[in-house]
Amino acid sequence: xxxxxxxxxxxxxxxxxxxxxxxxxxxxxxxxxxVFQQGTDAPVWGWGIPGTGITVHSSWGSEARTLVNPDGxxxxxxxxxxxGGPYEVDVRAVDTTAALLNVMVGEVWLCSGQSNMExxxxxWPPADTVLTGTQTIMNSSVPDIRLFSVPLxxxxxxxxxxxxTWMESSPTSTPSFSATAYFFGKQLHDVLKAxxxxxxxxxxxxxxxAWMKEAFLTRVAGYDSVLxxxxxxxxxxxxxxxxxxxxxxxxxxxxxxxxxxxxxxFGDDRCADVVYNDSSWHDMVLPTYWEAAxxxxxxxxxxxxxxxxxxxxxxxxxLVLDLGPVDDIDVTFVNGFKVGxxxxxxxxxxxxxxxxxxxxxxxxxxxxxxxxxDYQGGGGICGGKTPFSLHPAGAPHDxxxxxxxxxxxxxxxxxxxxxxxxxxxxxxxxTHPFMPIIPSGSTPTALYNAMxxxxxxxxxxGAIWYQGEANVGRPQEYGKLLPLLIENWRDSFxxxxxxxxxxxxxxxxxxxxxxxQLLRESQAKTLSVAHTGMAVTLDIGNFTNIHPxxxxxxxxxxxxxxxxxxxxxxxxxxxPVLLSVKQGTTRxxxxxxxxxxxxxxxxxQRGSGFEIAGADRVFKNADVRVQDSTLIVSNPTIEHPQSxxxxxxxxxxxxxxxxxxxxxxxxxTDDW
Numbered sequence: 162x163x164x165x166x167x168x169x170x171x172x173x174x175x176x177x178x179x180x181x182x183x184x185x186x187x188x189x190x191x192x193x194x195x196v197f198q199q200g201t202d203a204p205v206w207g208w209g210i211p212g213t214g215i216t217v218h219s220s221w222g223s224e225a226r227t228l229v230n231p232d233g234x235x236x237x238x239x240x241x242x243x244x245g246g247p248y249e250v251d252v253r254a255v256d257t258t259a260a261l262l263n264v265m266v267g268e269v270w271l272c273s274g275q276s277n278m279e280x281x282x283x284x285w286p287p288a289d290t291v292l293t294g295t296q297t298i299m300n301s302s303v304p305d306i307r308l309f310s311v312p313l314x315x316x317x318x319x320x321x322x323x324x325x326t327w328m329e330s331s332p333t334s335t336p337s338f339s340a341t342a343y344f345f346g347k348q349l350h351d352v353l354k355a356x357x358x359x360x361x362x363x364x365x366x367x368x369x370x371a372w373m374k375e376a377f378l379t380r381v382a383g384y385d386s387v388l389x390x391x392x393x394x395x396x397x398x399x400x401x402x403x404x405x406x407x408x409x410x411x412x413x414x415x416x417x418x419x420x421x422x423x424x425x426x427f428g429d430d431r432c433a434d435v436v437y438n439d440s441s442w443h444d445m446v447l448p449t450y451w452e453a454a455x456x457x458x459x460x461x462x463x464x465x466x467x468x469x470x471x472x473x474x475x476x477x478x479x480l481v482l483d484l485g486p487v488d489d490i491d492v493t494f495v496n497g498f499k500v501g502x503x504x505x506x507x508x509x510x511x512x513x514x515x516x517x518x519x520x521x522x523x524x525x526x527x528x529x530x531x532x533x534x535d536y537q538g539g540g541g542i543c544g545g546k547t548p549f550s551l552h553p554a555g556a557p558h559d560x561x562x563x564x565x566x567x568x569x570x571x572x573x574x575x576x577x578x579x580x581x582x583x584x585x586x587x588x589x590x591x592t593h594p595f596m597p598i599i600p601s602g603s604t605p606t607a608l609y610n611a612m613x614x615x616x617x618x619x620x621x622x623g624a625i626w627y628q629g630e631a632n633v634g635r636p637q638e639y640g641k642l643l644p645l646l647i648e649n650w651r652d653s654f655x656x657x658x659x660x661x662x663x664x665x666x667x668x669x670x671x672x673x674x675x676x677x678q679l680l681r682e683s684q685a686k687t688l689s690v691a692h693t694g695m696a697v698t699l700d701i702g703n704f705t706n707i708h709p710x711x712x713x714x715x716x717x718x719x720x721x722x723x724x725x726x727x728x729x730x731x732x733x734x735x736x737p738v739l740l741s742v743k744q745g746t747t748r749x750x751x752x753x754x755x756x757x758x759x760x761x762x763x764x765x766q767r768g769s770g771f772e773i774a775g776a777d778r779v780f781k782n783a784d785v786r787v788q789d790s791t792l793i794v795s796n797p798t799i800e801h802p803q804s805x806x807x808x809x810x811x812x813x814x815x816x817x818x819x820x821x822x823x824x825x826x827x828x829x830t831d832d833w
Contacts (some may be wrong), residue, residue, distance in 0.1 A: 285507020344716025758820025
């Protein structure tokens, strides 16, 4: 194992001469309040002066020694005991001692994915809330649960370090922490009676390929061209980082609460003025996500301006500005006057409809100026189902379209929890160093490089994963990528049997070209990978909100997988799973695992959710009867049935459960 560890460390660390001139430094997860995985030889690593000695000593009695390598790196394996604490760990170098205080030994889990994993206990009101979130925060003083959050960062190459620090669970630390991860960890803590360490590393709107190491991603066709661009960008990325450092920054990690995005100074006060000269700004056709219009990979602050002609009869009349949804935050001005804003998180899907008082409508021209802040995923004035228009109050059909070319200027860029403020003077953003691709949350390998690689090979018990919505348009490919991601992470964390439990995406009104049932099918098939488990959410989704509120149940179902499959507890952890299919003359007989407590059908107004088809593959609503651990499925108009489907659509009702109250995944027998 030591040889493997050194190989992995060498493949990631490019610390070189920099480390040779520095004294003791530890990898990012080794801080006060940390949790070591119990009962293992836990890797501990860092950097120091080449050739000097390093001693790692714990107050539970274990000690490890080594010499710093010529490249400035060092590593040891520290034997951990059974769960307990608090302890102290001292790391001693030739002239420095780092004291890690209030250290626990217990169970450590990595929690990752996209926005449904990132969604914090405080939610993103008003649209995205967490069931019992407020009460949970109030009762979250649980010192034996420790929390570590990795800042949102992307990189062209594997990084050796990242931000973040361990914190005790408390009403101060939990509001911004992953709700799913917290409910998972709290359930484990309550049952196992052991300290729990939760490492949260997720980013909303990101695809699975962003979380994978290049060596594994290249095993799937279709990524060669983007990886070549990423290689070409590697030389330019340090120049981009250096260029950004020339500008003042705003540390958003230190700003908390609902007002954290308000009253920020970007040196842009005049951008709303009617007479402001924006002629040298670039052009963008709206509505659109700006990633599709020249700002690929950009998160930050962008001003949009457009001058519109209006009919003479509208002058001195109340008007209405309908921008549709803005992702994520906006402040909107007309003729230099603020007419509205949405400056809290979670507003990305809210239509911006602002009244314009007649007092400021004094000519046949209207100057609209909108400052947009996007802090993750897609950004911009992105369009929706409502008209993108300007119209008189009370007369929505008498309108002037806002669609077309707008002037735009980025004035600040958001990266790794900081805003780099470019301002307006000199339009500095347009001097941005050119790169063939700027690593972002959507870039293949970029999040593995920045948000997973710095954590490995820290000793963990397993990982939980809540992602898939961003890949819903590529379900067959996802069926290849998810098993590879599991193999990738097990390789990185030096554990070929590491537990990996994931959430199956919930029903949602995706676009007509997306069939989320196929993505759910790919997720279900990944259960063939050893030491995995899947939390089905077919019954706790929200057809019109991609961020379902019932995160307590999601966390509980993930914890049931862990309790049963990792910790050997006798608990029901899965809904019915199809075992076999038998065709009869007039019916089909389906047999299921996880049915010891019986099977239950709970029809809704839309029926049982089961469909059956003959050789013509025309599916019709089915009659379903429970018999022990089997279902008898039929339709009186179909002889010699061939196939059964259950819940096989974007928005199915969950009707099929076992006696433990756990739902079945959607499935089809015609793909068996």
